[in-house]
Amino acid sequence: MPTSRPPKKISPKGDAKKDFPIVGIGASAGGLEALEAFLAPMPLDTGMAFVVIQHLSPKHKSLMAEILQRITPMKVTQIEDGMRIEPNRVYLNVPDKETALFNSVFQLTDPASREGFRLPIDYFFRSLAEDHAERAVCVILSGTGSDGTLGLKAIKGKGGMSMAQEEHQAKYAGMPQSAIETGLVDLVLPVEKMSKELIAYVKHPYVKNRGKSNRIVADTTTAFFQKILMLIRSSAGADFTHYKRTTVSRRIERRMAVHQLDHIGTYFRFLTERPAEVQVLFKDLLIGVTSFFRDPQAFEILATRVIPRLLEQKQGDAPLRIWVPGCSTGEEAVSIAILMEEAVSKSNRHSDVQIFATDLDPDAIEYARAGKYTGNIVADVPAGLLEKYFVKEENKGYRTSKKIRATIVYALQNLIADPPFSKLDLISCRNLLIYLDTSLQQKIFPIFYYALNQDGYLFLGSSESIGKFGDLFSPVDSRWNIYERKDSIVQRSSTPRLPPPQFVALLADWVERKSTQGEIDIRELAEKRIIAQYSPPCVFLDDHYNILYFQGSTGKYLVQPSGKPTLNILKMARRELQAKLASALSKAVRQQTRVVCEGVQIAPDDNSGIFSVDVIVQLVREPGVKQELIMVSFEEKSHPGKIANGNTAPEESSDTDPRILILENELQATKEYLRVTIEELQTTNEELRSTNEEMQSANEELTSTNEELETSREELVNMNSQLQGKVIQLSELSNDVENLYSSTAIGTVFLDTRLNIRRFTPALTDIFNLIPSDVGRPISDITSKLADYDLTASVRSVLKTLQHSEAEVQNKEGTWFSIRTLPYRTVENVIDGVVVSFVDITALKEVEKLAADARAFAETITDTIREALLVLDGNLKVVSANKVFYRNFQITREKTEGGQIFSLGNGQWDIPRLRELLEKIIPEKSSFDDFEVEHDFPNIGHRKMVLNARMMKQQSGKPSLVLLAMEDITDRGHHGR
Helix, strand or coil, X not given: CCCXXXXXXXXXXXXXXXXXXXXXXXXXXXXXXXXXXXHCCCCCCCCCEEEEEECCCCCCCCCHHHHHHCCCCCEEEECCCCCECCCCEEEECCCCCEEEEECCEEEEECCCCCCCCCCHXXXXXXXXXXXHHHHEEEEECCCCXXXXXXXXXXXXXXXXXXXXXXXXXXXXXXXXHHHHHCCCCCEEECHHHHHHHHHHXXXXXXXXXXXXXXXXXCCCCCHHHHHHHHHHXXXXXXXXXXXXXXHHHHHHHHHHHHCCCCCHHHHHHHHHHCHHHHHHHHHHHXXXXXXXXXXXXXXXXXXXXXXXXXXXXXXXXXXXXEEEECCCCCHHHHHHHHHHHHHHHXXXXXXXXXXXXXXXXXXXXXXXXXXXXXXXXXXXXXXXXXXXXXXXCCCCCEEECHHHHHHEEEEECCCCCCCCCCCEEEEEECXXXXXXXXXXXXXXXXXXXXXXXXXXXXXXXXXXXXXXXXXXXXXXXXXXXXXXXXXXXXXXXXXXCCCCHHHHHHHHHHCCCCCCHHHHHXXXXXXXXXXXXXXXXXXXXXXXXXXXXXXCCCCCCECCCCXXXXXXXXXXXXXXXXXXXXXXXXXXXXXXXXXXXEEEEECCCCCCCCEEEEEEEEEECCCCCCCCEEEEEEEEEECCCCCCCCCCCCCCCCCCCHHHHHHHHHHHHHHHHXXXXXXXXXXXXXXXXXXXHHHHHHHHHHHHHHHHHHHHHHHHHHHHHHHHHXXXXXXXXXXXXXXHHHHCCCEXXXXXXXXXXEEECHHHHHCEXXXXXXXXXXXXHCCECECCCCHHHHHXXXXXXXXXXXXXXXXXXXXXXXEEEEEEECCCCCEEEEEEEEEECHHHHHHHHHHHHHHHHHHHHHHHCCCEEEEECCCCEEEEECHHHHHHCCCCCCCCCCCEHHHCCCXXXXXXXXXXXXXXXXXHHCEEEEEEEEEEXXXXXXEEEEEEEXXXXXXXXXXXXXXXXXXXXXXXXXXXX
């Protein structure tokens, strides 16, 4: 039995917020260009979240995030397990993980199969439909295969919106084409026009006001609402009056949102002007969403508890009759047919199964009759059942086997208006009643009750129940809503209605074969007598011309040849029949028609006389017969001119013409040669059949290999697109670097670990004699214009110590360079060489020389003048002093420079008035003059001096300095200030 693969359900962190639309984007081969065109015009604040699901190789790192980030202003993020989805962001799926949403939180799970066919887009779309319902949007872009089609159906079933890229625009049209063929895609557009339509759609009240009371179609009794239902009834013949009004109104609102219409009256006029929209709305209301083995646990209960009982209850050769109303595209009916076939094969008993699958949608019925499904049904059908009951098509799809198709009869039927079937053993009506109102359900359950046999079963959907009809049905499994019909408790009010007229011809051969045992005996006796007296001898063959059944006496036409026993009719046929019988069989099978060989003459072995027989070959097709049979009948006719009595031999003429004898001998030889040829052809045919089986087996293996190659090709195409984008990005970066190299005046050379040149800037040619072809040569081979500098030794030292080095070197022309050597580190922090840069510092050297000259000039002046001078910094610390100061005050340079003036000479300059002048007057007025000081100095005695000070502001931005001059006037007598 199939097992479900639901997304991993983990309790979310906090309350889930689902008040913004989520756009799921499915893309595969050729999807990069489509994604860029889709996201480029999308603004930052759309209020939507975008989730991109691609077919990615688990063995290669995806570059999609970097490529798309350059296209869109939204943040591009790779999905992480447990990450909460937020609007105005783009999320990318992770390779080798299945992505799902649960309460707006991403859940990542390991795929069921690491290798082979995977459907990540379907997997995510289905979870998106369950999680966001009407605010889910799916977009199908370029890609091969059919991934995304089943997920699209799930989103449409929940009221979401779907878009697909135009087939002729897609680089690979497989995925868009598969989606469009479902008839469920709302908008088929060029990818560059999708953003405009999508933004308009999410702004519509249907999406924006979801769950709020201000609905567009709030009153379903309005005239326009009723008129829309009338249009559908007149166009499609279906009356939706008793469908649940909320469902109908939401579907109408969804179509209004697609066409950006805000008033129901406007939409009604839109419908009257566009009849095709009426059909689209009709299909939207039918909600034809189904899948194989939907709710696998329910089908498990059906297979283990219900179907075995049905087989046990059936007696004789009466068929099992099953009805699947609302079958949509047939997946549910096929699922039940497979379970029935499995149960019958395990029971070792023959039971005919008749399944009647009906629906209101003619397109869905035609789809179901064809029995063709997309390749992604592998997600729902177990591999064993898929191989057993489906045939792989050339277009990567699957078709149900002939055995399953013969079991099911599809037809249009209105469950409400048309008569039901009767004498049924099982009714499977799943996920249909939930869309009908209570009054209609009250009519349907009694119909089901009267249509079922005494021990019949009713199979409902997981969200449905029998309601107040517990007196009609008893539960078999309440969890999965499987019920058994109760014993008759009420009398039937009327004779059951007959099946629809279109089934009369199909069911003519399936009428019940017996009502009482006595009638069976009389009919069988009559049939035997009539067949024995009036029917010609005949045999029934399989498709290999082996006899399955003899009817009547066939000894005149068929005999067992000598040797190994056989039932092959061509080997058993008399010599006169073999050639024409082989031709007739081949023609009947090839042209699917009835073939008659008239007047075949046969000479019996007992010489009883030549007789003539008509051989009739025709195909036999019966609903109850599992294989196509061939019937060969023999109708004998008397041969004119010959004696039929065995006792009287034909009189031979004594003068028979020798030419006739020769011709008869040649004819006999020809017949013998033809017989041998036929036998050889039969042998060859058997060998060809054996070879064909081997070829089919090899073809299946090649098909499987081709599928794996196709998957790998998609991944390679996708990766190639990403790499192309990366190449473009690297090309732009390379151009930027080249322009940077060309524009800078700094000479730079890149060396590898062997000191070979990797790259250099144009400015380096002024220092080294380099040309472009020198790339790859050792730097030691290149002559330089530097004097007395060993670059090779410096580079080797840096590679050894991994510490940068700096040096100032002058070239032979007098130009100075600052040489900086650093290890070359890769992104992975691996040392892969060195980088050496050469900066021209000649101008700086000239400035330093001028500064040194100026300083020497200033020092010479200060040392020449007679007054003592001090240079103080902003903190009144001594920066320097002239020779006169050291000589007059008998103090050394070491004890002076760096110390504060007030602490010099044991504080001999800590004079309050001087402190006030230096700390307050100088900062405010920048100078003071003729300040007299008398003080007893320890080393030189009593002295009288005049002080002058000036603040010097430096142009370099350094702190200002204070120049303090001291003039000794002790020998001049008293001076006033």
